[in-house]
Amino acid sequence: MKIWLIISAFMAMLVITASCQNDGQIEFNRFYSNGSVVYQAHCQNCHGAKGEGLQGLIPSLSDSTYLKNNKNTLACQLNGGLKGKITILNKEFEGEMPASKLSPLEIAQVLTYVTNSFGNKLGTVNTDRVNTDLAKCK
Template identity: 35%
Template structure:
């Protein structure tokens, strides 16, 4: 009888650890799904559906060296950008409009999508991470 109770405990612990991973994966998929919708509605017109950018006008997101600084990307999403921006060694000089209508959660969802799709990540950029970054860059404006 002790064998089964010990085995049952091991099975419960194992199932509990899978459940936690599944919860994280469910959250990641939810963020990505919402991020895709936000991207299609606010970003794809310039950066295109596959993130390749548009000729010399708008920089690519896919394969962009600019993705190395996530805080800058998060600030760029909310507050936009004026002036020259160098991406992959090429200078782009079209303004990127601010997206003040996006909530902190929506910025987190969009960021999660961008980095999972084109930045080599497989994790969530949680709203708890995004909010303090947005507060910091707000004071730089």
């Protein structure tokens, strides 16, 4: 009798943890797949289908170190555009990225997509974080 209780308690715990993980995974999948649609519509022309960029004109999106180091300002870059010199994969770029007209939700989706594609693996970027980051834009 006791053993069944232990087993069922264990099973219940398993189910709960699994479903917790699932919630996170579901959110990630939702953001990632919507993000890929946003990417195709607003980013792909310049940055390419594989995030490869264009020679010395448009930077690649596969520099995981840059994305990680600038995690909290990526939303601002998308919102207000980007000007001036940046170094991506040891190459200097100095063009201008135009400001997007994306909503915070779309920014969260496309950042989730980009930072988890092209060899990047930085996890979900949710809308709360985007709003927090946007409030601190210079």
